[in-house]
Amino acid sequence: MVRKTKEDAELTRLRIIDAAREVFLARGVSRSTMEHIATQAGVTRGAVYWHFENKTELFQAMREQVFLPLIDRMDDTLLVEGSADPLTRIEHFLSGTIQVLDECITTRQTYEIMMIKCEYVDEFAEVLQKLLSNCSGIVENITLVYERAAAKGLLRDGLTPAEYSMDTHMFFTGLLHMWVKETDGSPIRQQARQLIKSHMALRRK
Amino acid sequence: MVRKTKEDAELTRLRIIDAAREVFLARGVSRSTMEHIATQAGVTRGAVYWHFENKTELFQAMREQVFLPLIDRMDDTLLVEGSADPLTRIEHFLSGTIQVLDECITTRQTYEIMMIKCEYVDEFAEVLQKLLSNCSGIVENITLVYERAAAKGLLRDGLTPAEYSMDTHMFFTGLLHMWVKETDGSPIRQQARQLIKSHMALRRK
DNA sequence: CTATTTACATACATTCTTGTTTGTATATAA
DNA sequence: TTATATACAAACAAGAATGTATGTAAATAG
Known part of the structure; x- marks a missing residue:
């Protein structure tokens, strides 16, 4: 047949x-x-x-299968005012992302491919741009939430919401990279939740 | 001839x-x-x-040309007790690395290649392992310096030196990635020094 | 001064990949 | 029921890319 x-x-x-x-x-x-x-x-x-049509299209399809749903999730977790206070929502957003990586093989593999099994040249350079603008969006959203936290008097003094947001973004980017590159030796995957907790603890008043 | x-x-x-x-x-x-x-x-x-012998050897040669000197520099900046206090030494180490990237095209290009123009499979998987063990070394060293800062009463309470060190490492990994991927749009390269300052300010007592 | 390396250039054989073309059995539309 | 479009398999042609083998002029060793 x-x-x-x-x-x-x-x-x-x-x-x-x-x-x-x-x-x-x-x-x-x-x-x-x-x-x-x-x-x-x-x-x-x-x-x-x-x-x-070619390998690039196939790559894009693989990518979108994982990333389009993830973007939706972000807005929900992060921006929708729920029961939790703003700083806790950020924490949940971060550890939620880690949890997805923990539980979903497809997502984990796709992240690994995109971070250390792909060269961002020529056609793939655009992919990188998409990723970066995606990041900008995340930073903006996190900044917003930090601002709300500041308005509620929950945020520690010293840095501006934008600065906190950048610091968090750097932290999480680094964490994701370490998480994905994790070898059997270093137990970052177990620590991730705790590291996020520590990170957020630093900015609570 | x-x-x-x-x-x-x-x-x-x-x-x-x-x-x-x-x-x-x-x-x-x-x-x-x-x-x-x-x-x-x-x-x-x-x-x-x-x-x-082949492309892999050539890649390794290119890599070592940049990374071997960098490793030496780290021990000096970070571990040698100088005039500055421990936290400032960490800050100088971080912003010193950024400065090298700013001033040295070779280093900058090599970082970019290793971060977004290389696939870590097969022979290159070992390279990744080397990079990771290198990272472990950095984390250990930074932890040491945070411990000295704690001993001198300079470190904010709340997290252990190891936790501060991991957070700093994540932050800096993320920063380096953003720095390298920098497009004309986002001005991270100008902000880097300030971001490092902010990051360190968070842990001063 | 001669023999032997050295530091390449050139030529060759082989293997991989890709993109396209052609073939074909079967859903599906009309 | 027939015509056509679909969802592939199979075959083909052409260009890269690699590694190696060979050639060679000059530097260097003895």
């Missing part, structure tokens, strides 16, 4: 994306060939080229 | 490393070929293969 129903085809598409993630992770994006990915997915290159 | 004097040969070697850095930066490590590098250096692949 050759021609599949639409649902079958969509399944094939998803299996190709899964395969791409595995192959990217194991061999790096550059060294991964369409053939590797096809084999891993149990199809031929014909199928891969049918669903994706 | 073909055969060069030993000094000439060494110059050729250095020019090849320079060329490799430029090509790696422009095309990413994976997409850079020995031919690209040779052309950029004004020699043929023969010369490149004479000096380096």
